[in-house]
Amino acid sequence: MTVVEAKRPWGRAEFEEQLRAVAEQRYHDRHPFNVRMHEGSLSPAELRRWITNRFHYQRHIPVKDALITAKLETPELRRMWLHRIEDHDGRAEGEGGIERWLRLGEAAGLDRAALLSGACVLPGVRLAVDGYVNFCRHRPPLEAVSASLTELSAPGLMLRRIDAFERHYSWIDADGLAYFRARVGQGRRDSDEALALVLEWASSRADQERAVAALAFKCDVLWSLLDAVDLAQREPQVVSR
Numbered sequence: 001m002t003v004v005e006a007k008r009p010w011g012r013a014e015f016e017e018q019l020r021a022v023a024e025q026r027y028h029d030r031h032p033f034n035v036r037m038h039e040g041s042l043s044p045a046e047l048r049r050w051i052t053n054r055f056h057y058q059r060h061i062p063v064k065d066a067l068i069t070a071k072l073e074t075p076e077l078r079r080m081w082l083h084r085i086e087d088h089d090g091r092a093e094g095e096g097g098i099e100r101w102l103r104l105g106e107a108a109g110l111d112r113a114a115l116l117s118g119a120c121v122l123p124g125v126r127l128a129v130d131g132y133v134n135f136c137r138h139r140p141p142l143e144a145v146s147a148s149l150t151e152l153s154a155p156g157l158m159l160r161r162i163d164a165f166e167r168h169y170s171w172i173d174a175d176g177l178a179y180f181r182a183r184v185g186q187g188r189r190d191s192d193e194a195l196a197l198v199l200e201w202a203s204s205r206a207d208q209e210r211a212v213a214a215l216a217f218k219c220d221v222l223w224s225l226l227d228a229v230d231l232a233q234r235e236p237q238v239v240s241r
């Protein structure tokens, strides 16, 4: 009989390093579409296609956070996670990240009703977003929370994006960038909180490897979302001006 010895868990610092390496090396800031966005070579139609399709992702973030909240077992943890839902949905009509994204769309000349209808969302984007929501629906809290750790890299990307929009896409009113500005601080807080939970919860090497795999999966979700946007033919879009 062969005895398979369990691998020893990584130390805390090494585990954190593994997570950060995935969040950096597989992040979608390296995707060709984002590279073109940053260098200023996207056409208005491409930028509008991205805004339209990313709205599908944005509006599902609070749904997946509600699924995660339902799995958390203490009031303290649920309180911590609940603010994410509020960040996107706001406390009242006309507030929150979803509303800010709609204003970004309007600043780029997109029609609010058309965005809300979801009619122009690409099939690959629907699948990528479904993949993320279902992952958080079905997996244990450790993996669902680990998947959110792409946010370790998000604040840096937001700053780069704000700079790129101001520099290259000044036809979009600067007020439209409020979504990205708000996400810099929110993303830092979210990733600090999530990282502390993952480091605490994953005690065995198997858990640690599951956490790293969950984060890699999420990187793939973001990457394939951009693949769909990048490869799409020009979509008919309802433009308000």
Ligand SMILES: O=C(O)c1cc(C(=O)O)c2c(n1)C(=O)C(=O)c1cc(C(=O)O)[nH]c1-2
Binding pocket: 061, 147, 148, 149, 150, 151, 153, 154, 157, 183
């Ligand atoms: O624009 C981006 O590149 C980007 C990336 C990510 C991310 O890395 O997951 C998020 C967001 N934006 C974002 O706006 C957001 O609210 C958000 C929530 C989450 C999450 O997984 O809980 N990621 C992200």
